[in-house]
Amino acid sequence: MILDIYKDALEYSAKDWKTLVILGVICLFSFLLLPVFLLTGYNYRVINTAVHGIINGRDPLPDFEDLIDMFVDGVKVVIVQFAYVIVPVLVFLIFAIIASAVEGVASTAIMIIGCLITFALLIVACLMEQMAICHMAHNDGSFSKAFALREIKEAIDEIGWFNCIATYLGLIIITLVISVVVTAIIYAIFTVFGISGFALGVDASGVFALGILINSLVTMFIVGPYLSIFNARSIGLLYSMQL
Template sequence: MHFTNMVEDSFAYAKGAVVGEWMRWVLLVVSTIIFPLIMGYVVRIYSGKEPAPELEDWGSLFIDGIKLFIIGLIYSIPVILVFLLFMGGSIALFSTGSNAAAAAGLGSMLLGIVLMIVVSIVISLIAAIGMIRFARKDSLGEAFNVSAILAHIGKIGWGSYIAALIVLWLIGIVFAVIVSILGIIPVIGWLIALFLYPAFIIFQARYMVTIYESAPAPA
């Protein structure tokens, strides 16, 4: 897996989607504000469309975005359950007023945070491929076909897959820093940031597609 090529390909894809396509860029900004629309656009990217697709068939775009949102929400349920279980127990212990119970509550809270992080990471590894499977197969069920998802990740290679996601995570940090700096600039700063968001979302989506397609095709 050549990470430099993947980043360059994703950047070129995002650039082609917005640079020189000013009306599309403005519509993408609007879609980012009405978030199901940009999520629906991500579904179209996940489906493998090249070059970046036009913004059309808005009803279908909105529905696909809602479906992608629901998939993400369902995948977040285990994390929410861990949070409720440990945080609820911690609050109950704190409320007793006992120092020993408070210490136990603090321990429970820290354990809950660690478990939430672990569960979140595991779930995100599966969900990322599941969402692309949903777009490729046009089936909500395929988003939760865990055996097929794990098999696909196995073809990519777990080490390569995780390393590729770390690269994306680092790029995301750089983007967040840039946006934070722009936020300091009155008026024009947040406007520039607003226009950068859809470009970065497209970059992320395309990058995930390159990861997905890095799995060897069946013989």
Template sequence: MNVGEIVEDALRYPLSDWKKVLIYGFIGLFTTTAVFRLFFAMDGLTNPGLILLLVFLELIVSIYFTGYFLQVIKLSLSDAKKLPQFNEVKEKLSDGIKVFIVGIVYMLPIILTISIFAILSEVALGIIINHAINNGFNLENILSILLNLGIGIGIFLAIMYMIVILPLFILSLVHMADNDSALVFAFKFHEIFNKIRGIGWINLISWYLSSGLIFLAILTFLGTFTLGVFSLLDSIDIGGLLISVVIVPYLYMYFARSSALIYMKKIGE
């Protein structure tokens, strides 16, 4: 399978069972407390206990949603053509927790980067304020600009980090899935990089860029078209709902499937 065939296979994969795509999308809706509140007519909820309950439910649904993503990877590694069922809840929750842990580890550099730049900005602000107090010059807009600039640089570096690290993060999940979901395999970087060398860096980059373009194209064109049509009908909320229930789960399934297929590829195939 070359990269083009992998992309084609992964694009067709969710289309084999639209019912499951829609169910997956519907589950994804409840990964935010806002939807929970709206669905249960509790939009004005202020009770701390109920708010904590909703947050807990959101977390459970998010873990299950992520666990299903890993299940798609597992089935794809076994060359199955069908999408996973929504049973085996315990296994999906277990897999989801592991994916969350891996994600947190990979996110730590981003959190640290933004935090460091925010702290540095605050330190700089303190220096300017002290200087202003002593010398009396006008601080008009300087404080907010400096703070926003520091945080902005941190966010920019974080985005660059995400772009570079994302394929490694995805392949670490696949490597974990390929080893009975054992968490330790997500951090066996020597094995993961050996696998990448077997895939070929050019093949991996080609898949990553192709998938990125597909993601942008589907989300931009179909998403914009959907919102545009329903805004004309004065039903933009329905357009947003369709994007969440159809386009987003489709993209999740595409990435799970294609990452498993590229993982199994070897140079020369």
């Protein structure tokens, strides 16, 4: 089932390359902050489509319409993400304060314990947060449903904690592999061009700079948007397993 989710999401994310470019343009202006909410809102729409769809279905990519609603959805998602991360952060700060109040081995031991506990809480918080967003989407965007902890836990229990964690680990690995492979291919191509230029006695120093530029553009306008849709689709389909 998990492999089916990956297969579906990989194919789904490549349905419309124009959408990837549009997301890339929005990402280009993300330093203005407001476009970040549009990106998050679009990913929410992808999740919403997946939650109400089926694996290997014919779901279309969401349209870029009702931008105000997309922006509002993005704000809601960011608030949910922030809320679920607060507890691990507070726990880490508490351990850091305690560790700073003592010295020597005790301080180091307290920080190690604090880091381990924070890491475990982060895993749970991230899992709950993603399922919370899916739960909100499943309930017609009800913001309160993102904090219905018992319902969200029941959904995770139904899917299986192992399946959820395994799926997320797989998403991390796939994301890293695709990013590294694409970057490696681009750099390999321009390295060959550069070496060929040097061998012919041509100053090819600009070729390497061009390679860096091309890699940045491909990452921003294709790979980045593709992977964001891939992850959002996978998360939504994972949630739909318990429906």
